[in-house]
Amino acid sequence: MAAEAGEPGSILVEEARLLANDALPGGHYLLRLAAPGIAARAEPGQFVHLRCGPELPLRRPLSILRASARDGAVELLYKAVGAGTRLLTTRHAGETLSVIGPIGQPFDLDAARPRVIAIGGGVGMPPMLFLAERLRGTAFRPLLLLGSEVAFPFQPRPSTLMLEGMPAAVIAALPLAEDWGVPSRLASGQGFPGCFEGHVTQLADAYLATLDAAALSQTQIAACGPTPMLRAAAAVAARHGLPAQLCLEEHMACGVGGCAGCVVPLATPAGPAMARVCVDGPVFEARAVYPELFAAAG
Known part of the structure; x- marks a missing residue:
């Protein structure tokens, strides 16, 4: 019922x-x-x-x-x-x-930027997989980048979907995404075979650095993961001049906006404000969450 x-x-x-x-x-x-x-x-x-x-x-x-x-x-x-x-x-x-x-508020992507770099870290992977699944077969072209410092919850396999600009040795991929025709790559500092050695945001940064201005103008970032990873993802977006949406993780009590126990500070056009992650988010514009990073990037 x-x-x-x-x-x-x-x-x-x-x-x-x-x-x-x-x-x-x-x-x-x-x-x-x-x-x-x-x-x-x-x-x-x-x-x-x-x-x-x-x-x-x-x-x-x-x-x-x-x-x-x-x-x-x-x-x-x-x-x-x-x-x-x-x-x-x-x-x-x-x-x-x-x-x-x-x-909560879901991702709301910009249709003018069809290239979507979906970055997931740890238990922040689920929303990125959900997003990639929903985007397949649309005008959007998702690239799924996932990172973990423990064993991945799936058995990685070598990708058959080649990506120009991706380091040649980075071939580990999410099997389900491969079956969908959605390219994916994995990152970890644990030396897992075929994975990028380092943080998933570093992999995103390295890949974006290979794109020309025309490709970057069609690109946006979506990310979910622990707070340090989200800040790093916002920094990557700011460095490359990209819009980004972040799905925040926060401790919650009621989960439906009544207790205000999950508030975070945001920068809004009207000035500083507090927002509830549960119902005002969990997805927010990276520029609102980390305005200092975008201000520093110019």
Whole structure:
């Protein structure tokens, strides 16, 4: 059953049936839920707020990895790093979870810039995969760049989609993206075969440095990951004169804008302001989040 929450037609509360909760490499888990109302509305960059178990009243926010209106299913990728997500690993297929979603403002890309560099780090990878899936078959041309300092939650394979300007030794790719025809490359400081040795933002910077002015004028950045990575992604965008949208990660309590526990400072045309990551975001313009980086770049 689904019930409305917040503005009519905006957010749903669903008792979602758990379809799968599979352990993956790197301490990751893939959670698949039957949540048809949320699946039909979800957009890349949005998240759900779910109850991990009856003994833990506070919900946990998880980015949406994939959503299928046809199947009525939502997929979430998470790591067991705290009490909530550790409890979530004990839940089994057939059980139900209370889920609120989809929550937040999704990515809103500029159609005049069809080249999209989608940068995901750690558990910031899911929104980038969701975005790449939604962009395939459109006028946009996504390039998926993913970074991890633990084992990737999927088995990388050598890419068959060659990219001019990409270092020749960097050939590790996300298999699912390859199947879609979406080019992808991986980065890590752990020496994984075929990966760029360093941060994923350094890989993006190196690739963008090979593009000419005409290509850069058609390029924009979308990114999700931990705060230091997002700041680095904004710096890359500023250095190359590109617009960028960042999907922020923040601790949350209510998750629906009531408690204001997830506010961040923004630079707006009207002056400094505070915004709630849950409902005003989680996607914001990089220039608003890190104005000093763009001011320094000129």
